[in-house]
Amino acid sequence: MRIGVVTFPGSLDDVDAQRAVRLGGNEAVPLWHGDHDLRGVDAVVLPGGFSYGDYLRAGAISRFSPVMAEVVEAAGRGMPVLGICNGFQILCESHLLPGALIRNDHRRFICREQRLRIENNRTSWTGSFADDAEITVVLKNGEGAFMADSATLDRLEGEGQVVARYLGGNPNGSQRDIAGVTNERGNVVGLMPHPEHAVEEGYGPGTDGLGFFTGLVESVLA
Template sequence: MRIGVVTFPGSLDDVDAQRAVRIGGNEAVALWHGDHDLQGVDAVVLPGGFSYGDYLRCGAISRFSPVMTEVIEAAGRGLPVLGICNGFQILCESHLLPGALIRNDHRKFACLDQRVRIENNHTPWTSSYADGGEITIVLKNGEGSYVADTETLDRLEGEGRVVARYVGENPNGSQRHIAGITNERGNVVGLMPHPEHAVEDLCGPGTDGLGFFTSLAAQVLS
């Protein structure tokens, strides 16, 4: 699988995401925010970081990058898209996902190994996990609290579109302990924690995040 990883000005986890893509057995394709061509990739990852310095709102400027015009159109055709941390914020700003990410309720930057439960393993990004399985991956954010109106939250719950949920103490005040969600079609996933930092035993809390980067190929083979 050829998976494109977009670099925006201020991205800082793009190289980590590319490495995770390769460790997961895929080809990593570097995409630039100014690109008008997705280079025929099979999927796209929007990585974490501080695109455009988080000015205005996190992800608000990146949403208008030329590459996002292509990503939005391709996602509408079913292209798998994964937004991690800042990438999740960009997906919400692009209206590919509902809701928003706001300042952590404790007003501090959070950086820890976080326990997460996989609530939906039917997406292209989570099929390698057991439904209800718990994993430990890295969480690092200042604006990681997921919020939406009650109707939206109820719809996400009722349609099984909560992909991942925090286990134990809520690290950022995210409503209903939501760590990740998907769109109605299931091809677009936003995740606040960082699976790309948990793909090797040498670095990070283990390899629990690797499933996000092996799931695509596993679905094709099945």
């Protein structure tokens, strides 16, 4: 599959995401925030970083990039979209996902290996994982606390839209230990930790993150 990886001004992990896409057996297609088309890709990854310096709010300016108009339209048609860290923030600001990401409750940037439980393996991006799989990937954020009102949280829980949950302690104050969510259709996923930093032995905490980049073909074909 051809998977587009968008670079915004301030993106840090776009090259890492492209590498993860290739290690997952797919073709990585670089996309620029100013693009007005998606170059015929089959899926899109919005990578981590500090787009536009996180001015206003993290992801608040990037949502107005020309490429995001194309991403929003494509997601509405069912195209798989994965937002990692800053990409998750952009998806929330673009209203493709519910909730918001705010500053960590301890007011400090955090960078560490983080255990997660995959609670929904029926999305376009998580089909390679077993039920309730526990994985370890990298977490690095300063505004990673997922917030939503109680009714939204209850709906996410009740409809299985919580994709991943923190294990071993809440690192940033996210409500209900939520590390990632999906939309109702399951094609749009936002994840605060970084699976692209756990795709090859000897580089990071292992290969637990590779599943996000290998199950997409099977999901789309299904």
